[in-house]
Amino acid sequence: xxxxxxSSAFIDRIYEAxxxxxxxxxxxxxxxxxxxxKGGLLLSTKEKSLNWTASDSVYGAFDDYLxxxxxxxxxxxxxxxxxxxSAFLTELDYWTEDELQNNDIYQDFFYPRDLGWSAGTGxxxxxxxxxxxxxxxxxxxxxxxxxxxxxxxxxxPHLARAAMIAARMGLQTAxxxxxxxxxxxxxxxxxxxxxxxxxxxxxxxxxxxxIAWGANDRLVxxxxxxxxxxxxxxxxxxxxxxxxxxxxxxxxxxxxxVAHMVPVSGSAHDIFAKGYALLVFNPIxxxxxxxxxxxxxxxxxxxxxxxxxxxxxxxxxxxxxADNGGVSVNTVRTQVRKIIEKTGCSRMPEVVSLISNxxxxx
Numbered sequence: 001x002x003x004x005x006x007s008s009a010f011i012d013r014i015y016e017a018x019x020x021x022x023x024x025x026x027x028x029x030x031x032x033x034x035x036x037x038k039g040g041l042l043l044s045t046k047e048k049s050l051n052w053t054a055s056d057s058v059y060g061a062f063d064d065y066l067x068x069x070x071x072x073x074x075x076x077x078x079x080x081x082x083x084x085x086s087a088f089l090t091e092l093d094y095w096t097e098d099e100l101q102n103n104d105i106y107q108d109f110f111y112p113r114d115l116g117w118s119a120g121t122g123x124x125x126x127x128x129x130x131x132x133x134x135x136x137x138x139x140x141x142x143x144x145x146x147x148x149x150x151x152x153x154x155x156x157p158h159l160a161r162a163a164m165i166a167a168r169m170g171l172q173t174a175x176x177x178x179x180x181x182x183x184x185x186x187x188x189x190x191x192x193x194x195x196x197x198x199x200x201x202x203x204x205x206x207x208x209x210x211i212a213w214g215a216n217d218r219l220v221x222x223x224x225x226x227x228x229x230x231x232x233x234x235x236x237x238x239x240x241x242x243x244x245x246x247x248x249x250x251x252x253x254x255x256x257x258v259a260h261m262v263p264v265s266g267s268a269h270d271i272f273a274k275g276y277a278l279l280v281f282n283p284i285x286x287x288x289x290x291x292x293x294x295x296x297x298x299x300x301x302x303x304x305x306x307x308x309x310x311x312x313x314x315x316x317x318x319x320x321x322a323d324n325g326g327v328s329v330n331t332v333r334t335q336v337r338k339i340i341e342k343t344g345c346s347r348m349p350e351v352v353s354l355i356s357n358x359x360x361x362x
Contacts, residue, residue: 008239011155011158013027013266014158014159014162015162015265015266015268016265016266016268018165019174020266020268021169021171021172021173024042024053024166025053025054025055028041028042028054028055028135029055029056029057031155032057032135032136034151034152035119035135035137035151035152036141036148037117037135038057038058038136038137039059040058041054041055041058041062041132041136042054042163042171043131043132043133044129044163044167045130046167051170052171058115058136061115064109068109070109073104073105074109075105076091076105076118079095080120080121080134081122081124081132086301086303086306087149087153087303088119088149088153088156089119089120089121090118090149091118091143110139111139114138115136115137115138115139116139118134118136118137119137119144119152120132120133120135121152121156121159123163127168127185127186129164131160131163131164131167133159133163153302153303157244157300161244161262164280168183168184168185170183174271177271177272177273179271180272181200184201184280186201186203187200187203187206187281188201188278188280189201189204189211189219189278189279190264190272190277190278191275191279192274192275192276193276194216194218195218195219195231195234196216196219197213197218197219198273198274198275199275203281207257209256210222210223210248210281219279221248222251223249223344225344226246226248226259230259230261233246233261234261234277237276238263244261244300245261246259246342246343247259247343253353255284255354256283256284257284258281258282259281259282260279260280262277262279262280263276263277299339299342300342301338302338304335305335305339305342307325308321308332308335308339309339309343309351309355310355312339312348312352313352313354315352318348336351
């Protein structure tokens with residue numbers, strides 16, 4: 001069990017849905033039940049492609065939402081993605097109550113269908129995939145409470161990794177490992193319990209600057225800090241508590257990839273046989289750097305830690321961050337220590353360098 005009582009079995013099912021998207025409606029339904037909502041939605045877009053799924057209870061409504069042109073007119077998805085916050089947001093995080101009452105989409109679409117309150121999170125991936133995941137609550141029930149948002153935020157890193165895979169797969173079930181690798185179209189290595197490479201995608205040939213193979217074909221990351229995080233994640237993967245997303249830097253110390261450790265769970269073993277986990281590499285395009293907000297979520301930072309990391313990357317001192325946030329210097333220093341741990345750095349100047357190299361001016 002996790003700290004808030006979310007079961008490890010449910011987290012396993014989230015990862016299973018990465019490669020078996022038929023499971024997403026039940027996952028979304030269970031998320032809705034946890035938050036006293038009617039249902040849930042997973043939607044991904046890339047260029048002109050759109051894939052989506054929803055729990056049975058709201059599937060019809062969102063089928064109308066997409067086919068009836070409401071999706072193109074609705075600003076909710078845009079607001080969630082523009083915020084790109086490493087947390088779930090409700091309508092009241094980006095609109096005032098007056099703005100919501102005067103919103104035509106809510107008045108004409110959501111309210112007549114007994115919907116109108118939601119909690120959603122967005123991901124803008126380096127691969128170009130835009131992902132929104134939400135739970136949808138009945139209008140009369142009122143806004144989703146902070147305690148439920150906390151539960152969703154605890155699950156968010158797992159949901160984000162699974163949704164990233166599902167989006168790359170086009171919400172289609174893979175039949176073999178090769179089929180999965182082909183759909184993902186990014187470097188992927190299938191690992192056993194000891195970190196030995198069992199199978200990999202053809203794109204792994206491009207990782208010569210990032211990986212090496214040790215004794216007995218055990219994977220080694222050339223970035224020492226990233227390799228430490230990789231080994232810790234591999235050793236404690238079944239606990240679902242370790243850092244499972246991290247940056248990999250090149251010889252010049254600049255981030256080149258964001259790696260994600262994805263457990264092989266449940267019926268996904270039918271696809272990956274004796275595989276224990278997949279290490280998925282998202283290349284960072286230096287010509288089009290991902291936003292700082294994207295990488296906040298990839299490092300599994302809390303909202304407060306992410307805010308501190310952003311300010312550090314912009315050159316703001318610990319003392320000024322504390323003053324701006326109305327908190328003590330000791331509080332910020334505690335957050336900095338967590339950021340150092342989660343990013344695989346050894347001291348704060350490395351964090352500043354890492355974060356500043358990952359972000360455009362903001």
